Amino acid sequence: MTDQGLTPPQTVPALSATSLNKTFTVRENGLGKPARYVHAVSDFSFDLPVGSTLGIVGESGCGKSTTARLLMHLVKPDSGQIRLSGEPVSRAKRDLKQFRRKVQMVFQDSSASLNPRLTIEQSITFAPMVHGVSLRAARETAWRLLDRVGLDPARFTGRYPHELSGGQRQRVNIARALALNPRVVIFDEAVSALDKSVEAQVLNLLNELKAEFGLSYIFISHDLNVVRYISDHVLVMYLGQVVEQGPVDQVYATPRHPYTRALLASMPSPDPEQRTMAAPITGDPPSPIDLPPGCRFAPRCAFAESICDTMPYELRHGETRVRCHMADPKLGHSKAEVIQ
Amino acid sequence: MNTPLLSAKDLTVQFRTPKGPITAVNGIDLTLERGEVLGIIGESGSGKSVTMRALLRILPEAKTEIAGDLKLDGKDVLSLKGHDLAAYRGGDVSMVFQEPATALDPVFTIGTQISETVRRHRKVSRKDAQARALEMLELVRIPSPASRLGNYPHEMSGGMRQRAMIALALAAGPKLLLADEPTTALDATVQIQVILLLRELQREMGMATIFVTHDVGVAAEISDRIAVMYAGRIVETGTAAEVLKNPKHPYTQGLLSSTVQGAVPGTPIKAIPGMPPDLAQMPPGCAFAPRCPLATSACQAAVPDLRAQGGERRVACVRLEEIA
Ligand SMILES: Nc1ncnc2c1ncn2[C@@H]1O[C@H](COP(=O)(O)OP(=O)(O)OP(=O)(O)O)[C@@H](O)[C@H]1O
Ligand SMILES: Nc1ncnc2c1ncn2[C@@H]1O[C@H](COP(=O)(O)OP(=O)(O)OP(=O)(O)O)[C@@H](O)[C@H]1O
Ligand SMILES: [Mg+2]
Ligand SMILES: [Mg+2]
Numbered sequence: 001m002t003d004q005g006l007t008p009p010q011t012v013p014a015l016s017a018t019s020l021n022k023t024f025t026v027r028e029n030g031l032g033k034p035a036r037y038v039h040a041v042s043d044f045s046f047d048l049p050v051g052s053t054l055g056i057v058g059e060s061g062c063g064k065s066t067t068a069r070l071l072m073h074l075v076k077p078d079s080g081q082i083r084l085s086g087e088p089v090s091r092a093k094r095d096l097k098q099f100r101r102k103v104q105m106v107f108q109d110s111s112a113s114l115n116p117r118l119t120i121e122q123s124i125t126f127a128p129m130v131h132g133v134s135l136r137a138a139r140e141t142a143w144r145l146l147d148r149v150g151l152d153p154a155r156f157t158g159r160y161p162h163e164l165s166g167g168q169r170q171r172v173n174i175a176r177a178l179a180l181n182p183r184v185v186i187f188d189e190a191v192s193a194l195d196k197s198v199e200a201q202v203l204n205l206l207n208e209l210k211a212e213f214g215l216s217y218i219f220i221s222h223d224l225n226v227v228r229y230i231s232d233h234v235l236v237m238y239l240g241q242v243v244e245q246g247p248v249d250q251v252y253a254t255p256r257h258p259y260t261r262a263l264l265a266s267m268p269s270p271d272p273e274q275r276t277m278a279a280p281i282t283g284d285p286p287s288p289i290d291l292p293p294g295c296r297f298a299p300r301c302a303f304a305e306s307i308c309d310t311m312p313y314e315l316r317h318g319e320t321r322v323r324c325h326m327a328d329p330k331l332g333h334s335k336a337e338v339i340q
Numbered sequence: 341m342n343t344p345l346l347s348a349k350d351l352t353v354q355f356r357t358p359k360g361p362i363t364a365v366n367g368i369d370l371t372l373e374r375g376e377v378l379g380i381i382g383e384s385g386s387g388k389s390v391t392m393r394a395l396l397r398i399l400p401e402a403k404t405e406i407a408g409d410l411k412l413d414g415k416d417v418l419s420l421k422g423h424d425l426a427a428y429r430g431g432d433v434s435m436v437f438q439e440p441a442t443a444l445d446p447v448f449t450i451g452t453q454i455s456e457t458v459r460r461h462r463k464v465s466r467k468d469a470q471a472r473a474l475e476m477l478e479l480v481r482i483p484s485p486a487s488r489l490g491n492y493p494h495e496m497s498g499g500m501r502q503r504a505m506i507a508l509a510l511a512a513g514p515k516l517l518l519a520d521e522p523t524t525a526l527d528a529t530v531q532i533q534v535i536l537l538l539r540e541l542q543r544e545m546g547m548a549t550i551f552v553t554h555d556v557g558v559a560a561e562i563s564d565r566i567a568v569m570y571a572g573r574i575v576e577t578g579t580a581a582e583v584l585k586n587p588k589h590p591y592t593q594g595l596l597s598s599t600v601q602g603a604v605p606g607t608p609i610k611a612i613p614g615m616p617p618d619l620a621q622m623p624p625g626c627a628f629a630p631r632c633p634l635a636t637s638a639c640q641a642a643v644p645d646l647r648a649q650g651g652e653r654r655v656a657c658v659r660l661e662e663i664a
Contacts, residue, residue, distance in 0.1 A: 059527040059528070059529065059530075060498065060527050165615075195383050195384035195554065196383070196554055196555075196595075196598065196599055197383055197594075197595070197598050197611060197612050198384075198615075199600070200598045200599070200600065200603075200609040200610075200611035200612075201611045203600065203609060204608045204609055204611060207608070222527060222528065223600075224528060225557075225599070225600045225601045226600050228600075228605065229600040229603050229605050229609070230605075248605075249605075262529060263528060263529060266528040266529045266531065266532045267528060267532075267557065268531070268532065268535070268555065268557030268558050268560065268561045269557065269560060269561060270556060270557050270560050270584070270601050270602070271560060271584075271585070272560040272561075272563065272579075272580035272581050272584055272585070273581055273585075275560070275561050276532055276535075276536065276561060278536070279529070279532050279533045279536055280529070280532070281529050282533065283483070284497045284498070284499040284500065284530055285527065285529070
């Protein structure tokens with residue numbers, strides 16, 4: 001090739017977000033009490049390169065599902081922008097309809113997300129027909145996809161959700177998500193309720209489908225092993241914020257943020273002769289209500305000092321980004337060498 | 341001669357269902373020494389929870405047939421009735437579950453629930469029982485335990501509720517603790533805290549534990565010995581290191597290699613094909629044969645016995661010598 005001197009074509013991410021924020025207002029017990037705020041997602045940015053998988057990990061309540069719902073335009077952000085293939089998405093009805101065709105979502109609870117009164121075939125053909133596809137074409141697609149996800153169409157199209165196992169229902173949900181020929185699929189704890197051996201079958205299927213249909217994935221899970229296996233990049237959340245993001249092998253091999261380290265060190269050891277001797281972090285994750293202004297991890301962090309009372313930015317550190325004052329020695333944290 | 345704390349011989353549990361009887365636990369043998377931790381692993385539906393419920397005698401009597409021989413500390417568990425059975429449940433043996441809501445009563449405070457449990461099983465004053473409740477919350481490391489005694493379960497976080505349930509289960513000083521996936525619903529950082537806590541309490545109190553999980557990592561962290569269940573039967577048992585580091589039964593091998601832990605990103609996970617059998621229509625012979633890459637017609641002839649394989653290991657596979 002003689003493309004020397006040519007600038008490489010700018011690669012446009014399949015999906016990206018810039019500085020998304022979402023705060024929920026809650027009033028405990030109503031009457032008289034002042035409003036309190038849940039900082040569900042704060043200053044959240046990422047790029048999802050075409051054909052890749054971005055894993056999102058973090059503890060219960062850290063804002064993973066809210067992020068997914070923001071990306072799907074199911075809740076309105078307080079501020080920030082979402083782009084699909086580089087184009088900003090407006091909340092105009094036409095834009096949203098187009099967007100929802102191209103970005104699909106699969107949830108954890110496989111039974112709640114299928115209408116119990118529709119057959120499997122009706123569930124899969126429903127959305128395409130709303131988008132103007134003929135019954136015949138929608139049916140053809142449904143049969144092809146069912147076959148592809150390993151469910152014999154002749155046996156399964158006429159069945160109802162309650163006649164399927166959890167793993168079979170999740171395959172139907174995957175087929176349904178693919179029926180509109182999307183570019184991006186967001187999985188929110190989509191394999192968490194499955195038995196391990198079924199989980200393995202479904203993860204293999206997801207990887208095959210990704211290559212076959214040229215998809216990009218966002219994969220939310222609290223299972224750190226699953227995320228390591230399926231993702232190219234990983235994003236670690238703590239109390240509504242991204243504390244670290246980067247290539248999955250780098251983040252898992254050399255985690256920088258003290259929270260990422262504690263989280264990864266909490267994974268059970270698979271070797272009974274090398275058990276974990278001490279918990280890397282104590283207590284439960286705190287509530288995201290009325291957070292202090294500084295670093296959100298500081299109250300549990302072994303390295304916290306006075307500078308941590310201010311909010312750290314996401315700082316570049318090679319290919320990863322870390323939200324920690326220690327990531328830049330110039331900021332004056334006395335233990336900056338800890339994460340270098 | 342020292343007799344084991346628990347010994348189950350040919351334990352069988354049958355449910356009467358509208359579609360006919362199903363055998364959820366099919367002639368299993370278990371022994372457990374004082375202070376020992378046995379991990380039970382296996383796929384969903386393999387009979388792990390039913391085994392635990394049988395050991396605690398909490399299966400619905402009208403619909404269940406339990407057979408075999410079950411002894412705890414010399415007591416014949418299957419013949420217990422009335423007052424003796426009530427003293428056994430929660431006294432000699434207690435259980436913690438995946439979902440604390442199963443064990444904690446939403447309308448009583450944590451303190452009341454623990455002290456009432458203590459008074460049900462031991463002749464102590466109300467005041468001593470309350471002191472014991474405080475001691476238990478301290479033991480499971482609930483922060484500010486004195487004020488937490490007055491909390492209702494819904495006023496606590498998930499990790500704290502799990503600890504409160506453990507405190508409740510241990511309050512009467514059981515000889516055997518049954519733990520049915522007690523950490524499965526917890527976040528990673530809280531899960532490891534609860535595992536370490538259980539390990540420590542178990543060591544301090546010298547109590548034996550049976551720990552059910554389908555997470556191999558969790559099993560490795562807590563178990564001295566492991567039993568692998570498939571379709572109601574134990575197919576392999578041995579020390580944790582024997583079974584997890586060098587599995588011999590083709591099912592154990594499949595189960596361990598089908599986990600994402602060991603899988604190489606970018607290459608498919610070695611998933612076991614197919615699904616476990618329908619318990620109402622068990623295949624003849626080895627129940628794993630229809631999914632086993634190594635099965636031959638010999639596997640269908642009879643249900644294989646667990647055979648000793650050196651060390652503590654026993655494996656139920658007729659082809660073991662040929663495939664090794
Ligand atoms: N509609 C809402 N109103 C008020 N608070 C909300 C709302 N939706 C979510 N939250 C709060 O926002 C925070 C983030 O919740 P979210 O469901 O995004 O967490 P998550 O990371 O998906 O947790 P999990 O792992 O348990 O699914 C939580 O504290 C939650 O209680
Ligand atoms: N009360 C009951 N009546 C009829 N069948 C039952 C009953 N309880 C359990 N079973 C059946 O017994 C079998 C074993 O169930 P069990 O709950 O022990 O599985 P398990 O190994 O604990 O699975 P999991 O990992 O999903 O918890 C299953 O097929 C189940 O459907
Ligand atoms: Mg969620
Ligand atoms: Mg169970």
